[in-house]
Amino acid sequence: MSLIKMLMSKPYHIRRFAILIVAGIALLVTSCKKDEVESLKPSLAIPLVYDSTGFSYNSEPLKPLIQQYTNLIQEAEKGRQTGTYVSEETLNAAFTQGNFSLQSATTPYYTSQLRAQNNGFFAELSKASGGNFYPFDRSWEGGVYRGYLFDEYGLEMGQMIEKGMYGATLYNYAVSLIHGTFTTATADQILFLYGSNPKFFNSDNSKFYSNPDKLMAAYAAQRDDATGTGLYSQIRLAFITLQAALKGGEDYNEYRDEALAAIKLNWEKTNAATVIHILQEATALLNATDQDDQKRAESLHLISEAIGFLHGWRTIDITNKTITDAQIDDILVVLKAPYNRSSAVYRFVTNSAEEAPKLKEAIGKIQAVYGFTNDEVESFRHNYVAEQGR
Structure with missing residues (x-):
């Protein structure tokens, strides 16, 4: 039976x-x-430092891209001088020309935002240049207001270009590299686009270092309290682990994938933490009792900066980010800069009592997306590099 x-x-x-x-x-x-x-599962020996042997050689092909980015930003910043005209053609040329153009590395969506005729960021910056702006009397096409160049809606197009391309160009191209032949050279190139180097100074202070952290790495350093657990420290460990796994070969692909996921997550969280930091600064300015034109201009500059950092992540593939496009769109609406219609950022200074609380609302939405604790959000107020003098 x-x-x-x-x-x-x-x-x-x-x-x-x-x-x-x-x-x-x-x-x-x-x-x-x-x-x-x-x-x-093989045990991976993780070294204490990142091997710098091939970094200079491997990052060399990317230097023209960063130089072109620098040229574009410098051209855009000329418009901050009263009476200085910046042509749309010059901005377009800086974006599209060269053997390794910025356009080739930028998301198609953000390229369309930059280059759209009549109302693209390049066109709007050009139209505003040479003029003057006053938020309580928004005539003409915008212009300079206390050293910043705004369009007629109080949005600083220079920040939409510069900070938006942190995500839409630099991060976008960095993650595109993982789809080809993934070697230690690839890791070096991703590290270069992140803005750090094998020494990982955890500082953007050029007084102390000849090659300090730049780009997103600079902001990661500012958000890191140097206790070894912050965003910069987590990315540093992930890069060291990634390099070690790649050297080990296919047997260590699981470590490779985990390290890469950590790099992408913490890179994105650095972007989000920096948006929170900027909105906290803008809130303090808008709530100041001694309100004046300089504080209003700085508030609009900061809010534009935050919008740029956030907007640049729109349409990046969801496999490479945590925040969804719908969540980005929701926060952009709160910040009065929807992706598909004219902004009204000027209202943050013309109607501060009513609009300033929207910045806290935006912070709360970002906190919810990334699961930041209240203590983490509070810590984002700091620029630890400046405060610790490192």
Whole structure:
């Protein structure tokens, strides 16, 4: 008689007890097999430092891209001088020309935002240049207001270009590199686009270092309290782990993938933490009792900066980011800069009592997306590099 037939002939309580025993044995066998597989996973020796041997050579091909980005930003900043005209053609040329153009590395969506005729960021910056802006009397096409160049809606197009391309160009191109042949050279190039180097100074202070952290790495350093657990420190460890895994070969692909996921997540969280930091600064200015034109201009500048940082992540593939486009769109509306219609950022200074609380609302939405604790959000108020003098 088979075991099954024998059990079926027994009373229900006996059958049930026997089934539980069999299930328990099966679970134990499965668990043992899982432990056996885990024990077969090779142990990766993670060094204390990042190997700099090939970094200079491997990052060389990307230097023209960063130089072109620098040229574009410098051209855009000329418009901050009263009476200085910046042509749309010059901005377009800086974006599209060269053997390694910025356009080739930028998301198609953000390219359309930059280059759209009549109302693209390049066109709007050009139209505003040479003029003057006053938020309480928004005539003409915008212009300079206390050293910043705003369009007629109080949005600083220079920040939409500069900070938006942190995500839409630099991060976008960095993650595109992982789809080709993934080697230690690839890791060096991603590190270069992040803005750091193998020494990981955790500082953007050029007084102390000849090659300090730049780009997003500079902001990661500012948000890191140097206790070894902050965003910069987590990315540093992930890069070291990534390089070690790549050197180890295919047996260490699991470590490679985990390290890459950590780099992408913390890069994005640095962007989000910096948006929160900027909005906290803008809130303090808008709530100041001694309100004046300089504080109003700085408030609009900061809010534009935050919008640029956020907007640049729109349409980046969801496999490479945490925030969804719908969540970005929602926050942009709160910040009065929807992606698909004219902004009304000027209202933050013309109607501060009513609009300033919207910045706290935006912070709360970002906090919810990334699961930041209240203590983390509070810590984002700091620029630790400046405060710690490092």
